[in-house]
Structures are given as structure tokens and as C-alpha cells.
Amino acid sequence: MSIPEVYKKWFLKLLLGPGDTMTFRKYRDEPLDPEGVDNLYIHVPYCRNKCPYCPYFKELYNEQQAGFFGDSLLREIELHTGWLKGKEIQSLYVGGGTPTLLNSHLIPAIDRLRQLCTLHNVAIETTPTEINNRVTGELAVMGCNLISLGVQDFNPKYLDFLGRKYTVSDVYRAIDKLEQLNFHNFNIDLIFAMPGQTMKELDQTLQIAIDTGAHQLTLYPLFTFPYSVIGKSQELSHVVMPDGKTRKQMYYHIMDTLTAKGYKQVSVWSFLKGNALKYSSVTRDKYLGLGPSAGTYTGKQFLFNTFNIKEYLAMTMRGQIPGSYIMDVSPRLERLFWIYWRLYETGISLNAYRMRFGSDFMDDYGKWVRLILRLGYACRTDDHIMLTKKGIHRIHLMQNHFALEYINRIWTACTMETPPEEISLSALH
Ligand SMILES: C[S@@+](CC[C@H](N)C(=O)[O-])C[C@H]1O[C@@H](n2cnc3c(N)ncnc32)[C@H](O)[C@@H]1O
Ligand code: SF4
Structure with a gap:
């Protein structure tokens, strides 16, 4: 076996x-049971370009569409005002996609949430090309206190392989600007175990990442979905991935290097320095998800919103929860x-x-x-x-x-x- x-x-x-x-069944307007939900997620489904390896739900950014999305997000929030009113929400996580592209639409949504409930922490994902003075000003207005920058690698060869449209200098500029904002956690995402990547190359990237002074480093092995519709759209079918032994060696090297430098491993992929607040994208207990493809977990139900933006706009316009599949949780x-x-x-x-x-x-x-x-x-x-x-x-x-x-x-x-x-x-x- x-x-x-x-x-x-x-x-x-x-x-x-x-x-x-x-078993997930088609969602048909069933009421949700949000008792005990104290975390929120917003999925922003837009990026300026689609990286070939990325499985997350997103469309190419378009200003008009983004405006419609912003209006629908406000409508979706209104569907939940009953139970959100007066709640203590431990964290709002804004992911994507590239959420900072839509900051001007996120500001009214977060303002509305703050009118309804108390938001203790606001975390957001971004990418190096998005960071400029306007965006950092907007992040301050939104009250974001945790941020994750998707760097992926400090080696131009692998930035190129991953289809990232920026240089290593752009990455440094973005890091400098974000470090001035005194986030409670500044996390850097990296990808490892890429085809042809050597231990030496991984180690060089790791050392540079350590030197940036980021509070947290998150290192994902390159995931591929070769047998699926998503896999086909990933355009990675032609690449040969490192074998399990190499991957294990790389993973152990990351663990050993970062723990020797005083980082604490806080998840399978993430390493935290000092007493900074942990940045986590997936480990909240119960949460309500807003936006296309967002998941909601109430402890008793698991719901996925629709993966179709047009349907998302139409359903929220009709005052319906934009769910697509739901599962009862025993x-x-x-x-x-x-x-x-x-x-x-x-x-x-x-x-x-x-x-x-x-x-x-x-x-x-x-x-x-x-x-x-x-x-x-x-x-x-x-x-x-x-x-x-x-x-x-x-x-x-x-x-x-x-x-x-x-x-x-x-x-x-x-x-x-x-x-x-x-x-x-x-x-x-
Ligand atoms: C949804 S992306 C958000 C960040 C932002 N859009 C960016 O790309 O810079 C979150 C993170 O998922 C990771 N990721 C995406 N696709 C991946 C894959 N196929 N394998 C491993 N990590 C992946 C990347 O490290 C990325 O920073
Ligand atoms: S990795 Fe980030 S920027 Fe690239 S397509 Fe995925 S969400 Fe968009």
C-alpha cells in the first residue's frame, strides 16, 4: 500500500x-446559524494579472466591475446586520485576489462593519506592485493592523518562473514602505520546492527574508492541481516538480534555519518572531465569509458563496445570501x-x-x-x-x-x- x-x-x-x-448540497436560501461566529472574511476576487500557479478565485481587475462588487459587498453586509449588531469581532481577514486593488471600495464596507460591531483586528493581503503612498494611506484609514505581502521569492529567476510582474527592487521598495506603518504583524509569503530550485537558492532567499525584519515568514511549497479543471488553468502541467525527498529536505531546512534564528513555528507553514501578534489566513474557529467564493463556518454549517461574480451581484441585489453549496456539520x-x-x-x-x-x-x-x-x-x-x-x-x-x-x-x-x-x-x- x-x-x-x-x-x-x-x-x-x-x-x-x-x-x-x-456532502455539500446546493444552497437554497436556508437560514444560517451564526451563534458564536466572531470572525469575518472578505474575498476580493480581482488581480491585475493571473499568476499561472494560483488556484484562488479571481478575475482580471476592471474598474467598473470593481465598483459593482463594492456595492454588492455593502448589500451582503446588510443581509447580516441582525446578528452583527453589537458583536465583538476578533478578526476581519481581507483576502483574495489582491484586495488592496479595491481599497476605495473596502473603506465604506469596513466603515459599515465598524458602525455595526467592534472589529479588534483587520488583516489584509497585498502584493509588491500595489504598495505606494496612496495605498498605505488607505490601509491606515481602514485600520489594518496586520498585513501579508506576497513576495514569493527574492530570486529573479523564480519570480519569472512564477509569472510575477515585478523586480527584486520593487519588493524592497514595498517592504520599506510597509515597515514604516508599524503593523502588529508584517508577514511575508514565500514559495519553495519549485522545479529546479536548489537548497542553496532556497537558503539565499531565506536569509534575505530574515534580514528584512518581517515579523513572520510563511513558506508554502508550490501546490499544483494537475488533475483538475483548476490544474489545467494553472498552466503548470509541463513542469517537473521536486520529489518528496527533496521537498522534505527543504522543509526541514526551513524549520531548522528559522527556529535557530529564534522564530517560533506557529503553523505548518508560518514562523513568528518575538511577541508579535500571529498572522493567520485560515485557522479561525467560526467565521462568516463575504464576497464570491468565500467560505462560512458556523460550527454547524459550512457554506461556500457562489464562484460566479455575475451571480454574486444578482443574488445580493435580490437580497439573497449568495451561497452555492452548504454542508451540515455533525x-x-x-x-x-x-x-x-x-x-x-x-x-x-x-x-x-x-x-x-x-x-x-x-x-x-x-x-x-x-x-x-x-x-x-x-x-x-x-x-x-x-x-x-x-x-x-x-x-x-x-x-x-x-x-x-x-x-x-x-x-x-x-x-x-x-x-x-x-x-x-x-x-x-
Ligand atoms: C491569494 S495569494 C494573496 C497575495 C497576493 N495576491 C499575491 O499574490 O501577492 C496568497 C498566497 O498564496 C500563495 N499561493 C498561491 N498559489 C499558490 C500555490 N499554487 N502554491 C503555493 N502557494 C501559493 C502565495 O504565497 C500567495 O502569497
Ligand atoms: S497569486 Fe496573488 S496576484 Fe497572483 S493570481 Fe493569485 S491572488 Fe492574484
């Missing part, structure tokens, strides 16, 4: 109990999703589990924990089950295998001309 097959069987056995299904799956994201953050606090679910983690999952401890994938401290280096690498493989398979399946179905009635995630091939 190949290693991925072992993981699949092990993971599914852990994941699915009797009666649990992981209490067992709710726990497993929570555990999955804590493992993604490299460890589980037993106390946090007790606070969230009212039971003891070891009573609920002791059998699995003891197995993982015996295999050397984790170690136990008083309150924590912490993954070891070997365990983090396993999670990285699982993340790669399952997340890509799930994301691929949902995103492929959502972008089909005739989307299916149901998308089943439990029937893995």
Missing part, C-alpha cells in the same frame, strides 16, 4: 463515524475540524479543547493520542499535545493530500458550467 493510501484509510477512519457525511465533525486546525497550528491545548467542547480531550481521543505519542509524532506537556518535527511533516503531507483533494473537488465543481447537485468529500478516490 502506498503511503498516501495508508494516510487516507487512517484519516478517514478517524474522521468519519456512523451517520457522518461530508458535532463529531465539528470537533474533528477544530482538532485539524489546531494540529495545523502544531499543537492542541487540552484546556482550550475543554473550554470549546466541555469534555476532556484525552477521554474523547486518548486512543489516537497514545498512538501518535508512541510513533514519535507528538509529545505531551501538562496542558498541550505538541507535534514533533516528524509530526509536523506528517501534517504537512496530510494537508497537502487532503486539503488539496477537498479544495480541488469543491472548487472544480463550483466552477463547472452545470454544477452538480451534490459534492461528496467522503468518497475519496
